[in-house]
Amino acid sequence: VLSKVALRVNGQRYEKEVDTRTTLLDLLREHLRLTGTKKGCDQGQCGACTVIADGRRINSCLSLALMHEGSEIVTIEGLGTPDKLHPLQAAFVKHDGYQCGYCTPGQICSAAAMLDEVKRGIPSHVTADLNARPLLSPMEMRERMSGNICRCGAYSNIMDAIAEVAG
Numbered sequence: 069v070l071s072k073v074a075l076r077v078n079g080q081r082y083e084k085e086v087d088t089r090t091t092l093l094d095l096l097r098e099h100l101r102l103t104g105t106k107k108g109c110d111q112g113q114c115g116a117c118t119v120i121a122d123g124r125r126i127n128s129c130l131s132l133a134l135m136h137e138g139s140e141i142v143t144i145e146g147l148g149t150p151d152k153l154h155p156l157q158a159a160f161v162k163h164d165g166y167q168c169g170y171c172t173p174g175q176i177c178s179a180a181a182m183l184d185e186v187k188r189g190i191p192s193h194v195t196a197d198l199n200a201r202p203l204l205s206p207m208e209m210r211e212r213m214s215g216n217i218c219r220c221g222a223y224s225n226i227m228d229a230i231a232e233v234a235g
């Protein structure tokens with residue numbers, strides 16, 4: 069069954085007719101040709117497909133495109149440009165926050181939304197004290213980023229990159 073979906077991605081409006089079973093991930097990659105968002109497990113386990121939907125990070129492989137009628141989606145293509153990198157992108161480059169790079173778009177989208185969550189005072193499982201300093205302890209940062217898997221094991225550099233931007 070086909071159905072229309074209209075949404076904004078990285079500030080641009082799109083209207084597409086898709087199979088009702090199409091995931092947001094496949095809409096982005098196959099229909100809009102925004103291939104920065106990666107498909108890893110396609111089962112909600114790896115985080116490679118993380119995008120920001122209406123300000124919240126989600127696994128786009130677990131979300132149907134039609135659920136995002138009227139949504140504002142931000143993908144890695146919308147966070148920065150080659151000429152003007154997002155601070156997280158620049159920090160990942162500086163700290164070698166990757167090896168193969170496949171998980172990187174998801175890591176960076178997730179980190180961008182995570183830092184926003186911290187700013188807004190949204191607690192995590194391990195938040196002991198919202199007034200604690202530093203606001204984002206290494207343990208808390210690891211917990212908050214635990215939905216993003218790196219098969220290469222570049223975690224230490226990934227955390228260094230995020231910590232630099234977290235301040």
Ligand code: FES
Nearest residue numbers: 108109110115129
């Ligand atoms: Fe969506 Fe792995 S591809 S979580």
